[in-house]
Amino acid sequence: MNIEKLSPILGARVTGIDLAQPVSEAAFAAIHAAWIEHKVLSFPDQHLTTAQYAEFAGRFGELYVFPLKSGEGFSAVHELRTDESSKSAFGETWHSDMSSEECPPMGTMLYNVVIPADGGGDTLFADMVKAYEILSEPMKAMLAGLTATHDSSIFQRKYGITDKLPSAVHPLVRTHPVSGRKSLFVNTRFTTRINELTEGESRALLDYLFRYTAETPYFQYRFRWSPNTILLWDNRNTAHTAIFDYWPQLRHGYRVMIRGDKPVQ
Numbered sequence: 001m002n003i004e005k006l007s008p009i010l011g012a013r014v015t016g017i018d019l020a021q022p023v024s025e026a027a028f029a030a031i032h033a034a035w036i037e038h039k040v041l042s043f044p045d046q047h048l049t050t051a052q053y054a055e056f057a058g059r060f061g062e063l064y065v066f067p068l069k070s071g072e073g074f075s076a077v078h079e080l081r082t083d084e085s086s087k088s089a090f091g092e093t094w095h096s097d098m099s100s101e102e103c104p105p106m107g108t109m110l111y112n113v114v115i116p117a118d119g120g121g122d123t124l125f126a127d128m129v130k131a132y133e134i135l136s137e138p139m140k141a142m143l144a145g146l147t148a149t150h151d152s153s154i155f156q157r158k159y160g161i162t163d164k165l166p167s168a169v170h171p172l173v174r175t176h177p178v179s180g181r182k183s184l185f186v187n188t189r190f191t192t193r194i195n196e197l198t199e200g201e202s203r204a205l206l207d208y209l210f211r212y213t214a215e216t217p218y219f220q221y222r223f224r225w226s227p228n229t230i231l232l233w234d235n236r237n238t239a240h241t242a243i244f245d246y247w248p249q250l251r252h253g254y255r256v257m258i259r260g261d262k263p264v265q
Contacts, residue, residue: 001027003034007221010127012038019056020048028059036178039238040125043230050077057109057256064105064257078255084248091242094213095189097235097257100150102168106260109232112253115225120246123223126239128183130219132173146172150190174263176237183237185263213239236260
């Protein structure tokens with residue numbers, strides 16, 4: 001097994017391992033350590049059944065059951081398909097997956113089997129640890145102790161979802177339970193209000209943080225997909241957005257999320 005960095009900021013590629021086969025404890029420990037260090041891991045040229053895919057994801061923790069029904073009911077494996085009939089792609093806005101949960105997923109795994117023939121459909125990531133670390137000390141001091149409401153209403157309106165989805169309050173700056181590093185925990189999809197500020201102050205600060213995340217290439221990485229690739233990212237200290245630049249071509253894959261714990265300052 002070989003692990004090589006994809007960029008100076010975040011991301012690594014894992015090769016020389018077949019995830020359809022049992023992964024040894026030593027190999028999994030190396031993968032987990034690389035995930036904590038690099039935050040985003042890609043596993044190219046993988047050919048897994050749904051059961052094998054879910055089993056590998058389950059090595060990281062209990063699987064999160066997405067609160068929307070699939071064709072066969074609620075499922076931990078969520079099919080994502082975008083084609084000529086799609087008006088948008090799932091995940092087009094900057095977000096941390098389901099941050100509106102009291103205990104948001106710690107990680108997300110996406111297995112894209114089919115990608116657009118001429119490229120496109122990249123996923124853009126922001127390292128929210130770096131985003132926090134390069135803030136000025138006065139800004140860090142202002143953010144310390146602030147909390148924000150993460151609500152599903154924006155997400156529901158965008159995708160026409162009528163299911164009842166959660167809402168939660170989290171710190172604006174959270175500490176990673178494994179690495180101990182602090183990161184910004186705010187995103188355009190779910191973060192609606194900074195609770196300790198007035199409405200106007202909250203909107204002004206959120207607008208700044210949203211633009212800062214989206215417009216600072218220094219802590220971003222753009223991942224280009226190849227067919228049959230699995231991508232695993234740390235949902236606790238990254239934000240991401242899907243790029244829908246390939247209509248009407250097909251992009252088809254399967255997403256699994258791993259349950260996390262309650263964010264703490």
